[in-house]
Amino acid sequence: MILSPKIENFVLHCGEMGSRWGFNRTIGQMVGLLVIHEQPLTANEIAESLKISRGNVSMGIKELQSWQLVKVTHIPGDRKEYYAPSGSIWDLANRVFEERRKREIDPTLSLLRDQILDGPNSAEEEYAQNQIQAIHDLLETVTKWSAELQRLSPEQLQTLMKLGSSVGKVIDLKDKLLKKS
Amino acid sequence: MILSPKIENFVLHCGEMGSRWGFNRTIGQMVGLLVIHEQPLTANEIAESLKISRGNVSMGIKELQSWQLVKVTHIPGDRKEYYAPSGSIWDLANRVFEERRKREIDPTLSLLRDQILDGPNSAEEEYAQNQIQAIHDLLETVTKWSAELQRLSPEQLQTLMKLGSSVGKVIDLKDKLLKKS
DNA sequence: TTAAAGTTTCAATAATTACTGAAACTTTAG
DNA sequence: CTAAAGTTTCAGTAATTATTGAAACTTTAA
Numbered sequence: 234m235i236l237s238p239k240i241e242n243f244v245l246h247c248g249e250m251g252s253r254w255g256f257n258r259t260i261g262q263m264v265g266l267l268v269i270h271e272q273p274l275t276a277n278e279i280a281e282s283l284k285i286s287r288g289n290v291s292m293g294i295k296e297l298q299s300w301q302l303v304k305v306t307h308i309p310g311d312r313k314e315y316y317a318p319s320g321s322i323w324d325l326a327n328r329v330f331e332e333r334r335k336r337e338i339d340p341t342l343s344l345l346r347d348q349i350l351d352g353p354n355s356a357e358e359e360y361a362q363n364q365i366q367a368i369h370d371l372l373e374t375v376t377k378w379s380a381e382l383q384r385l386s387p388e389q390l391q392t393l394m395k396l397g398s399s400v401g402k403v404i405d406l407k408d409k410l411l412k413k414s
Numbered sequence: 415m416i417l418s419p420k421i422e423n424f425v426l427h428c429g430e431m432g433s434r435w436g437f438n439r440t441i442g443q444m445v446g447l448l449v450i451h452e453q454p455l456t457a458n459e460i461a462e463s464l465k466i467s468r469g470n471v472s473m474g475i476k477e478l479q480s481w482q483l484v485k486v487t488h489i490p491g492d493r494k495e496y497y498a499p500s501g502s503i504w505d506l507a508n509r510v511f512e513e514r515r516k517r518e519i520d521p522t523l524s525l526l527r528d529q530i531l532d533g534p535n536s537a538e539e540e541y542a543q544n545q546i547q548a549i550h551d552l553l554e555t556v557t558k559w560s561a562e563l564q565r566l567s568p569e570q571l572q573t574l575m576k577l578g579s580s581v582g583k584v585i586d587l588k589d590k591l592l593k594k595s
Numbered sequence: 596t597t598a599a600a601g602t603t604t605c606a607a608t609a610a611t612t613a614c615t616g617a618a619a620c621t622t623t624a625g
Numbered sequence: 626c627t628a629a630a631g632t633t634t635c636a637g638t639a640a641t642t643a644t645t646g647a648a649a650c651t652t653t654a655a
Contacts, residue, residue, distance in 0.1 A: 239535060240542055246525050253518045257613065271541040286615045291633055312630070322548040337434045344427050354420060360452040361421055367503040374575045394555045438643065467645045472603055493601070493653070
């Protein structure tokens, strides 16, 4: 399981970016490795390729499963587990996006809801209350939008994405559209 | 600079979320504090409110400035610097979004571009090359879209966001729209 | 000038997070 | 059943990241 320079380069980069994408270096490397390899890999192969301990791989796989980014496969007559990405690049990106929304937005939304129900407890909390409401509204809109995007088929999403610079035009024509629908 | 329970709660929560939003706990608390307070605060007030050292505040402010999230103001006859958020909640969210795109996507896009120019170096790199291309295309689309969103006025954005569940309909009517534009 | 008010820097250290490897656990073929 | 193959757990330790606080630096009023 020796990696070619190009692939090693790619995997190491995924490691560096790992923490920015929401996991840690090792897990970033694992994702990179799984994505770039056509065949599923065993835990031992992963450990060997990345020069990390078997235990670390096990923890990493667990974490990746909590993100729903890997699937386990088996080869007939072989009891080892083989790991592979749980879908296309697009699927993976979608899952990361969704999982991050859950971790980065949901807890705050929940706190802010409670604080809004509580109401301002004094005159100087008026401004605070307004700001809390503003953050709440923003996060709620983002959440709704994100749910909407999840509902779309990959083809629709591609279409939407490719709309690119004509998004502005779409918006300008919104009223017309809504009448027709 | 003693905080009311509700505000303290909010600020502490921002601290907990800080690392998930791309900074650290202290900086998260600083953002929370600045956003929730109507009046700009001095570095000393921030240090006192959050019970952290003066030096830490200085570093935090520097970091927040690199994210373009704070602005400095002065009060006539007072040489202290007063810090406040650099805009509305919406502005701040936009900046965080943009900055994260720069940190989380741009470096990868740049690496992948180079790797694509390099071309596959062997037969077994064929698959790898395809995957690299797929990731590249996805990230490029996201980048373009994000740039497009930045170009829109806040009002247009609001409109787009509020479109919510009718996004699907918009897509279905895309062709019709593009003819008219 | 200069000294008081304010700010920044950074080496030392604290706090957190990640990793290893050996032991415990699980599964299955015989 | 049991032993071999495989997997997971977790205490100890390594690596990383954040924080303090004292010294250096900057600005300004007198």
